[in-house]
Amino acid sequence: MTRTLRLVVAYDGTAYSGWQIQPSRPTVQGLLVAAARPLLGEDIRLTGASRTDAGVHALRQTVSIRTARAVPGGVVVRALNAALPRDVRVLGCDEANAGFDARRAAIGKRYGYLLNDAPIPAPFLLRYAWHVPGALDVASMRRGLAVLRGRHDFSAFRAAAGRDRPPTCVIRALHVVRRRDRIAVVVSADRFLHHMVRNIVGSAVEIGRGARSHTWLADVLASRDRRRAGPTAPAHGLTLIRVLY
Amino acid sequence: MTRTLRLVVAYDGTAYSGWQIQPSRPTVQGLLVAAARPLLGEDIRLTGASRTDAGVHALRQTVSIRTARAVPGGVVVRALNAALPRDVRVLGCDEANAGFDARRAAIGKRYGYLLNDAPIPAPFLLRYAWHVPGALDVASMRRGLAVLRGRHDFSAFRAAAGRDRPPTCVIRALHVVRRRDRIAVVVSADRFLHHMVRNIVGSAVEIGRGARSHTWLADVLASRDRRRAGPTAPAHGLTLIRVLY
Secondary structure, three states, X not given: OOEEEEEEEEEOHHHXXXXXXXXXXXXXXXXXXXXXXXXXXXXXXXXXXXXXXXXXXXXXXXXXXXXXXXXXXXXXXXXXXXXXXXXXXXXXXXXXXXXXXXXXXXXXXXXXXXXXXXXXXXXXXXXXXXXXOOOOOHHHHHHHHHHHOEEEEXXXXXXXXXXXXXXXXXXXXXXXXXXXOEXXXXXXXXXXXXXXXXXXXXXXXXXXXXXXXXOHHXXXXXHOOHHHOOOOOOHHHEEEEEEEO | OOEEEEEEEXXXXXXXXOOOOOOOOOOHHHHHHHHHHHHHOOOOEEEEOOOOOOOOEEEEEEEEEEEOOOOOHHHHHHHHHHXXXXXXXXXXXXXXXXXXXXXXXXXXXXXXXXXXXOOOOOHHHOOOOEEOOOOOOHHHHHHHHHHHOEEEEOHHHOOOOOOOOOOEEEEEEEEEEEEXXXXXXXXXXXXXXXXXXXXXXHHHHHHHOOOOOOOHHHHXXXXXXXXXXXXXXXXXXXXXXXXXX
């Protein structure tokens, strides 16, 4: 009988070429498959809810594994963590309903993007925050981003060579929070286009540093033209916070 | 004429054999001296307020440099940061009174020690927190540590091969703060013995995990015997927060 396990996985993406398994490159999916096979069999199917890009981190990525073997969740957690490098950790594992697919079952995801606007970049944030020197105007960023809330065609914020899928997403929450010289942009949506958060943040920074007015994004959104939005923010500031089911 | 510069320096200590310059090992003082000489001359004298151990971090280490050259603070900041690796950053530089010595002039220091008591260690905290699995009882830790506040002979908390200097220190503030699965122990004192914070934290963890009662540290302190206190907490959880003048 086939069983489906649901895992919660955290990782520091600094050392990895993203989530998706690739020949001869270290990826998080590749590591998990290699760690899981001795325990769960060669013919497992392992799916992550979010295919995070190279350098992107995850606090709680959800992963489903189909396996023919019956292994208790606690054993899976210990065995995988013993085989994985320390910057990838399985936080929990339980048995899901038959046919559960972490990617297809997700009804939403929440991402966080960390900015550091200190004059000199803080050594502790190097791996986790995009350093933008010169104080950002967070109030303007908030006003500028407000227009993105709700259901829209986000073609203007998809990757230049965007994947061929419907460009409509629903942003349910979008917050900008400052704490000293760290600014977190948190975005929750039913789904995301490729590079969508990083393009939104790159545009928000244009507003925050005064290069664009807070009314700019309404035009960018309506244009559906990627060339109108700001640059893509670097991957290392982005973290998958959680997946919603 | 000799001038004295006062610098504020932040570093991630992970890659370094501590503060103090050593032949053929990477140290923070060694990096700063090498970065400063082309700008400030070969005969500079560079002193840090705290000789942090290998792996210990600093948010605001204070450094004094005596030099015969007159260079504006902003130029020093830019030149040093251009020459230093990204995990060591000069945050500021100004001219101090003649004869200012960052170490001798300090009237106190504040250190923070970060613990992570999640069942599975968080990848993001690997470099900055000591992972102690199993929930720590923070209320007991607070009660147990309270006896250390004030002026005491801290011989019981100095390094086993402690340096030969007076063992009396005044702990002005000592706090234990939990935020989810992260616990910060913050200690301010007029001066610190070698390994003192790490030995205090190692002892606090013994109380937090229930191996010792909250009354234990009164006996340990009175004994002045290093063998009575808890183990030395690992270096990577420790951060010099700031130096007081």
